[in-house]
Amino acid sequence: MRKPIIAGNWKMHKTIAEALEFVEKIKAEVAGTDVETVICAPFTQLKDIKQAVKDTNIKVGAQNMHYEEKGAFTGEISAAMLKELMVDYVIIGHSERRQYFNETDETVNKKVKKALAYDITPIMCVGESLEEREAEKTKEIVKDQTMKGLEGLTNEQVSSLVIAYEPIWAIGTGKTASSQDANEVIAYIREVVKDMYSEEVSEEVRIQYGGSVKPSNVEEIMNESDIDGALVGGASLEASDFTALVNF
Numbered sequence: 001m002r003k004p005i006i007a008g009n010w011k012m013h014k015t016i017a018e019a020l021e022f023v024e025k026i027k028a029e030v031a032g033t034d035v036e037t038v039i040c041a042p043f044t045q046l047k048d049i050k051q052a053v054k055d056t057n058i059k060v061g062a063q064n065m066h067y068e069e070k071g072a073f074t075g076e077i078s079a080a081m082l083k084e085l086m087v088d089y090v091i092i093g094h095s096e097r098r099q100y101f102n103e104t105d106e107t108v109n110k111k112v113k114k115a116l117a118y119d120i121t122p123i124m125c126v127g128e129s130l131e132e133r134e135a136e137k138t139k140e141i142v143k144d145q146t147m148k149g150l151e152g153l154t155n156e157q158v159s160s161l162v163i164a165y166e167p168i169w170a171i172g173t174g175k176t177a178s179s180q181d182a183n184e185v186i187a188y189i190r191e192v193v194k195d196m197y198s199e200e201v202s203e204e205v206r207i208q209y210g211g212s213v214k215p216s217n218v219e220e221i222m223n224e225s226d227i228d229g230a231l232v233g234g235a236s237l238e239a240s241d242f243t244a245l246v247n248f
């Protein structure tokens with residue numbers, strides 16, 4: 001059985017004080033859940049959040065990292081730096097990073113490998129744009145991104161990571177893919193993983209949906225056969241919404 005995983009992606013929101021206030025509000029509310037609960041926060045908050053959740057089941061993720069070990073990469077953060085903070089997850093290849101920060105399938109692949117080498121679980125994002133969807137290229141795009149992103153990994157590594165299917169047109173727009181559509185694409189990604197690795201790996205890898213997930217639609221999405229979780233932007237910023245998502 002794949003453990004459900006709800007992850008909040010705060011993007012560029014919250015100060016440390018606001019983050020800690022949020023954590024205090026959700027701690028008790030998510031204490032009894034079997035759902036893996038993850039907060040992906042900006043770098044500046046990670047240390048304090050990790051400290052604040054230390055006696056809870058809440059996991060902490062970063063939103064990006066560099067693939068090199070160290071060096072002259074002004075403004076970047078390495079896997080070792082995240083590991084030092086005991087970060088559990090790292091989002092890799094979010095569409096906003098692909099769009100605004102030149103992230104490519106090749107850098108995504110390098111980052112996935114580096115995160116795994118440091119025992120940080122990657123949440124690797126894939127997803128098509130509106131033009132690509134309208135041109136009926138959704139499957140082609142997600143297949144390409146999945147294959148390139150996961151290239152050269154072991155079965156065990158792929159089984160352990162998380163993939164997030166986030167159609168770009170559904171991010172922050174209020175437009176959600178219908179749960180059936182999202183499930184169909186996610187089942188297809190599972191097929192791609194099966195062809196690349198094995199049936200067992202494809203049954204073990206967890207695949208989330210992301211794009212305008214909110215308390216009112218999370219249950220329907222989570223009830224789909226192939227969707228194991230959600231990667232949530234806007235609705236993860238309010239403690240009451242986030243706890244509702246985790247307790248879907």
Ligand SMILES: O=C(CO)COP(=O)(O)O
Pocket residue numbers: 009094166170171172173174210211212213231232233234235
């Ligand atoms: O990009 C997302 C999560 O990574 C989705 O954002 P929204 O939930 O705000 O649409």
